[in-house]
Each structure stands twice: as structure tokens, then as C-alpha cells.
Amino acid sequence: MITFASFPAAPAHDGYDGARRYPDGEDGMEVDFDDDDMGASGRKLTSPGEVLTSSQAFMRGHGTFVDNEEVIASVTGVIERVNKLISVRAIRTRYNAEVGDLVVGRITEVQPRRWKVDANSRQDAVLMLSSVNLPGGVQRRKVESDELQMRTFFEEGDLLVAEVQAFFADGALSLHTRSLKYGKLRNGQLVTVPPVLIRRLKSHFVSLPCGVDLILGLNGYIWVSKLTKASEQEGEEGFDAEAVYSNKNDDIDDATRAAVSRVSNIIRVLAAHFVPLTDTVLLDAYEWVIEQESDIKDLLQPEIGEALVTAISAQRQ
Structure with missing residues (x-):
């Protein structure tokens, strides 16, 4: 129980x-x-x-x-x-990574053949040019022209989802984005919670029936965005680099924007009450909010938040 x-x-x-x-x-x-x-x-x-x-x-x-x-x-x-x-x-505490962890981070610096990434750890993580998915196939060798175009892939301020590949001698994380399920993030917003609240799940990519995708980074960074079509995650050879590394958000309708904001506020409320976050907990919380017909901004009021946590607790018993 x-x-x-x-x-x-x-x-x-x-x-x-x-x-x-x-x-x-x-x-x-x-x-x-x-x-x-x-x-x-x-x-x-x-x-x-x-x-x-x-x-x-x-x-x-x-x-x-x-x-x-x-x-x-x-x-x-x-x-x-x-x-x-x-x-x-x-x-x-700061996030303590393990190899294979899924993390959400922000590019802080572009260096020769590598990017520095804020992963909510004790020091910035490192994403090597050789560890990203580039046009022409994931297995091709990175050449000098790729290094000259590094800012066309990731630049300062960009958000990305990656996997922890290894550790450097100084303890810094080495990341990779060699799959199309990893890479630059668009069409959403970032929510930060204590890393201890993120439970290790079978999959940290969660799709809610309200048309919202969640990426639960084990480092405490959660990406809430509009639903991604399955076709956009298929096929790695000869992928559309312009779409994958685009900085332009898609057109998002008002209903999806409201759903993204509602889910983000639910996460903030649960984190404020120190509730561990899983896919089932978030789904139950969203269904309760819809039943109550609560306004999006009202979710952040103390009495609404306490009622939400109490209801979730009762459902999990």
C-alpha cells in the first residue's frame, strides 16, 4: 500500500x-x-x-x-x-547520475567538437560531436565541416533529451543522442522538480490521453509538450535534419496549450507536496483535475493543491 x-x-x-x-x-x-x-x-x-x-x-x-x-x-x-x-x-541534493539514465538538459556552451550541458548535476555534462545524430546516417564519420556547423545543431539555450553514456575522469557526464527519440526539444515547457521525486520507470517517455507528452528526466527536469506523432520518431537513416534540429515551434492550438499548462501545474503541485512522480500518479491527478473542472491557474492555490494530494493518496490506498 x-x-x-x-x-x-x-x-x-x-x-x-x-x-x-x-x-x-x-x-x-x-x-x-x-x-x-x-x-x-x-x-x-x-x-x-x-x-x-x-x-x-x-x-x-x-x-x-x-x-x-x-x-x-x-x-x-x-x-x-x-x-x-x-x-x-x-x-x-544534486542529481547523481548512472549510466543509461535519461536526462533533460540545456546547452550552456559550444566548444570545439563538444557541447556543455546543464544537467542539474554537480558540474556541466558533455555532449561530444561524435555522440550526436547527424545528417547522412548515424554511423558516418564526423568531419571538419560538421564541426564548423555545430551551432546549426545545438546552440546556447537549446533544450535536449539525452542518455548518460559514460563518465569522464573528472566525474562529468558524457551524453549521447544517437537515437531519434533523443535530441532537441520543442513545442513545450520545462518544469523543474527535486530529482529524488523521479522514480525509475520502464519508460520515461509518457503520453497522456489529453494530447500531452512527458519526458521525465531522472535529473529532475521534466519536459511537457504537445503529443508527438509516431511517424516523427521512426527511421534514422537519412532523417530530415532540418526538422530534427529546427528552432521553430509548431503551431499549437489553444486546447493543447491549455492541456500542457494544466499538466505542468499539476506537476508543480505534486512536487510542492513531495509526491513521487510516476506515469500512473500523473494520469490519476489529471483525471481528478478534469472531474473537478478546476481552472488552470486555480491549481496553484493551496487549498486546491491539498485536495488534489489527498485525492491521489486515497486512490493509491
Whole structure:
């Protein structure tokens, strides 16, 4: 059973001395956390300075430190345990990428044979000229003329969706857009949420029945746009480079514009209440909003947002 709730405030305790202790189990190998610390997703939440367990029974991981043979949380976040390793994943943190992740980013700089991309990480990601889909087929060799035309493909300020391919020695992400499902983004708007709210799904390309496409970037950047025709994503050999790398948006009717704005506001409301975002949650939320016949701008009012989160929570039980 999954329930959703706003991010909980720190619980008050009589005689609280700055550190709450969690006793070990009878065998000294289990950690017994209080039910009050359960977050919206059923995980335990902690705050800096709270004692988690004994360092003699467990090893400290990220987000913790050892003092007086006790493992203590150093950040506010979710407590995670893998065998004897105790760590705390921070609620508010920069995106930590893994190979194969889908990310949405913005071009920040054009350099020789590469683009710098803001991917909401600790440093800008890198998209190499050799890692993009260019006219004439994806397998052809990149030549000097391609390097001279780099700004015709991507320039500063352009948004794109890409996949994490590898990491450089300094930890920077190496991206690629070698498939037509990746590349420049148009006909929509960008919504930013905490990366921790984006759950890993079978597919991060979501199409809603209201004629809206979503790209749920694992780095916390979500692209909301009009529905893309299937034919535009088929066939990679000899593709239309002018259409793929165009900077001009298509004509969008008023109904689609309203749907894009409505979905964007729904995402903002759910993120403000710290609700994990999945395709089913977003679909349920959109259906509830349509049933209520709420105006687009009214979704951002506190009472409407709380009612939406309460309704979604009840549906997921």
C-alpha cells in the first residue's frame, strides 16, 4: 500500500536533547526506527544530528558520520540500509547520475567538437560531436565541416533529451543522442522538480490521453509538450535534419496549450507536496483535475493543491 503526504515536519518530543536514539534489535543486527519517521513512501526520514545505530554493529555510509561509537545522520533525508551499511540519501541534493539514465538538459556552451550541458548535476555534462545524430546516417564519420556547423545543431539555450553514456575522469557526464527519440526539444515547457521525486520507470517517455507528452528526466527536469506523432520518431537513416534540429515551434492550438499548462501545474503541485512522480500518479491527478473542472491557474492555490494530494493518496490506498 502506497500513501502520499506532504514532507513531514520534525516531530516534537518532550525533553528532546538534539539526538533521538534508535535501539538495536535483540540480536544487535537490526535497527528499530519509530513509525513517526515514516515518510510518504513508507521510508524512514531523519535529520542532522540524529543517532541511527551503533558503529560496532553497522558501517557508516554516505550522509552519516561516527561519533562516540554511534552512527549519526549528517543530512536530512531517507535512511537506507544494505546489509550492515547504513546511509542517508539527502532529500535536497544534486542529481547523481548512472549510466543509461535519461536526462533533460540545456546547452550552456559550444566548444570545439563538444557541447556543455546543464544537467542539474554537480558540474556541466558533455555532449561530444561524435555522440550526436547527424545528417547522412548515424554511423558516418564526423568531419571538419560538421564541426564548423555545430551551432546549426545545438546552440546556447537549446533544450535536449539525452542518455548518460559514460563518465569522464573528472566525474562529468558524457551524453549521447544517437537515437531519434533523443535530441532537441520543442513545442513545450520545462518544469523543474527535486530529482529524488523521479522514480525509475520502464519508460520515461509518457503520453497522456489529453494530447500531452512527458519526458521525465531522472535529473529532475521534466519536459511537457504537445503529443508527438509516431511517424516523427521512426527511421534514422537519412532523417530530415532540418526538422530534427529546427528552432521553430509548431503551431499549437489553444486546447493543447491549455492541456500542457494544466499538466505542468499539476506537476508543480505534486512536487510542492513531495509526491513521487510516476506515469500512473500523473494520469490519476489529471483525471481528478478534469472531474473537478478546476481552472488552470486555480491549481496553484493551496487549498486546491491539498485536495488534489489527498485525492491521489486515497486512490493509491
